[in-house]
Amino acid sequence: MPAISGNEYIERINQLKTTIWYNGEPLTGEISEHAAFKGAIKSQAALYDLQHDPELIDVMTYTSPKTGNKIGISYQQPKTQDDLIKRSQMIQKWAKTNHGMLGRSPDYMNSILMALSASASLLEGKENCFPENLINFYELAREKDLSFTHTFINPQVNRSPFYLEETDEPIAAKIIDEIDDGLVIKGARLLATQGGMTDEILVISPGGINDPDYAFAFSIPSDTNGLKFICRESFALGDREFNHPLSSRFEEMDAIVVFDKVVVPWDRVFFYKNIQVANSFLSQSAFRPFALHQVINRQIVKLEFIASVTEEIVQSIDISGYGHVHEKMAEIIIAIETMKALLLQAETKAAVDEFGLMRPDLTSLQVASCTFPKIYPRLIEIIQLLGASGMVTIPTESDFESSIRKDLDQYLQSAKHPAKDRVELFRRAWDLTMSPFATRQTQYERFFFGNPSTIASDLYQNYTFN
Numbered sequence: 001m002p003a004i005s006g007n008e009y010i011e012r013i014n015q016l017k018t019t020i021w022y023n024g025e026p027l028t029g030e031i032s033e034h035a036a037f038k039g040a041i042k043s044q045a046a047l048y049d050l051q052h053d054p055e056l057i058d059v060m061t062y063t064s065p066k067t068g069n070k071i072g073i074s075y076q077q078p079k080t081q082d083d084l085i086k087r088s089q090m091i092q093k094w095a096k097t098n099h100g101m102l103g104r105s106p107d108y109m110n111s112i113l114m115a116l117s118a119s120a121s122l123l124e125g126k127e128n129c130f131p132e133n134l135i136n137f138y139e140l141a142r143e144k145d146l147s148f149t150h151t152f153i154n155p156q157v158n159r160s161p162f163y164l165e166e167t168d169e170p171i172a173a174k175i176i177d178e179i180d181d182g183l184v185i186k187g188a189r190l191l192a193t194q195g196g197m198t199d200e201i202l203v204i205s206p207g208g209i210n211d212p213d214y215a216f217a218f219s220i221p222s223d224t225n226g227l228k229f230i231c232r233e234s235f236a237l238g239d240r241e242f243n244h245p246l247s248s249r250f251e252e253m254d255a256i257v258v259f260d261k262v263v264v265p266w267d268r269v270f271f272y273k274n275i276q277v278a279n280s281f282l283s284q285s286a287f288r289p290f291a292l293h294q295v296i297n298r299q300i301v302k303l304e305f306i307a308s309v310t311e312e313i314v315q316s317i318d319i320s321g322y323g324h325v326h327e328k329m330a331e332i333i334i335a336i337e338t339m340k341a342l343l344l345q346a347e348t349k350a351a352v353d354e355f356g357l358m359r360p361d362l363t364s365l366q367v368a369s370c371t372f373p374k375i376y377p378r379l380i381e382i383i384q385l386l387g388a389s390g391m392v393t394i395p396t397e398s399d400f401e402s403s404i405r406k407d408l409d410q411y412l413q414s415a416k417h418p419a420k421d422r423v424e425l426f427r428r429a430w431d432l433t434m435s436p437f438a439t440r441q442t443q444y445e446r447f448f449f450g451n452p453s454t455i456a457s458d459l460y461q462n463y464t465f466n
């Protein structure tokens with residue numbers, strides 16, 4: 001089938017009988033209508049619709065080597081520099097619709113699956129490894145335009161390097177049996193962003209494994225028997241766009257994933273009970289360069305949004321004459337240009353790798369991924385510092401519809417804006433920096449690709465000094 005539309009995505013997600021727990025109750029009814037999910041699902045559907053925009057068809061899709069259908073470009077295995085540039089254009093096009101706020105837009109996981117399947121030769125001839133399953137599954141996902149959540153991390157029980165789980169009942173998800181139908185998994189994983197609102201969940205060992213029961217990689221449908229997504233409280237505080245301009249549209253859920261004797265069919269198992277493979281597959285595969293390539297593209301779009309909101313505040317209350325404001329704006333510019341330069345370098349230095357992929361330069365992308373988690377909180381702070389009391393002087397749309405409108409119009413106007421426009425701008429800034437949604441965004445950018453210190457160690461240990 002060709003690349004899906006937004007409606008097809010929504011219908012498919014609604015038809016799944018995924019077990020999702022929210023606020024002490026299992027979700028019933030259509031997930032696309034649930035207050036905690038509907039904003040992000042609608043925004044995600046809009047991404048899929050772009051694949052059908054006649055003017056963007058060559059930006060968003062390419063021709064399937066198998067069926068000749070037009071399919072999503074994030075599934076393409078790039079072989080040339082041109083393919084890589086097209087990949088960037090597509091990622092940024094999608095990210096611009098949500099200002100880079102949908103951290104797990106489908107291109108993230110599509111890129112990861114593309115990269116893992118291109119690296120399937122690493123599994124060739126190894127014990128309990130099924131490279132053909134990975135390749136077949138990638139092709140299935142690519143042709144059906146499947147959406148994914150994923151979970152790579154064990155529950156945060158004890159992070160000491162000497163910890164070994166010794167409970168009778170598993171906490172971290174592990175293999176408890178092998179049966180004719182497949183592997184049996186019991187225990188939990190965290191965290192799955194967009195958990196429950198995707199077709200599939202991809203599960204891979206986090207590395208650092210010394211027990212074969214924890215060594216596995218597979219993908220299963222979100223509504224597989226025994227699989228449960230336990231959601232946090234939603235940070236979408238309302239669905240009026242004026243009041244919650246970002247969270248009403250881009251709040252992605254994060255869920256704990258529980259496997260209660262989940263049977264993973266054999267044809268969905270990519271490897272299992274192979275410690276050497278579990279500890280090396282992700283790092284030796286094309287996973288990191290292509291995951292990070294998607295991430296850095298999205299983060300650049302997010303920085304541009306931050307810059308535009310900040311500059312609007314500066315102009316709105318006319319503070320552009322102050323030297324410290326220039327310094328703060330310069331920090332934002334430096335952040336954008338640094339990330340863009342690193343992306344350009346990654347693409348300019350791209351070379352064909354052992355798997356035949358045109359691989360962007362990993363060091364450039366790693367430097368960007370070490371940089372961004374540090375600069376993002378600082379840029380958020382800059383908006384708070386420049387917005388000052390404006391960040392909390394933010395009446396709701398209902399206030400503007402009430403009899404106090406005259407007061408608001410008089411007292412909340414700014415040098416450049418009538419009151420309602422000014423409040424709309426500051427509500428956007430609040431939802432970007434101070435709302436529960438905003439705080440989660442900051443935590444996301446700090447941690448979603450792993451522990452910052454581990455990422456830095458990795459850069460150091462693999463860097464070639466001249």
Ligand SMILES: Cc1cc2nc3c(=O)[nH]c(=O)nc-3n(C[C@H](O)[C@H](O)[C@H](O)COP(=O)(O)OP(=O)(O)OC[C@H]3O[C@@H](n4cnc5c(N)ncnc54)[C@H](O)[C@@H]3O)c2cc1C
Pocket residue numbers: 150151152153156159190191192193194254440443444447448449450451452453454
């Ligand atoms: C909003 C959000 C969304 C996420 N979405 C997903 C998702 O969709 N899928 C997914 O798989 N994961 C997801 N994650 C999880 C993310 O991958 C982890 O947060 C990250 O890997 C860090 O692991 P942790 O949270 O367990 O922190 P921990 O490892 O428990 O770290 C706690 C503290 O201890 C320190 N520490 C722990 N171990 C070490 C070490 N070995 N060396 C040095 N310091 C150490 C850390 O630096 C940190 O300060 C998400 C996280 C967040 C915050």
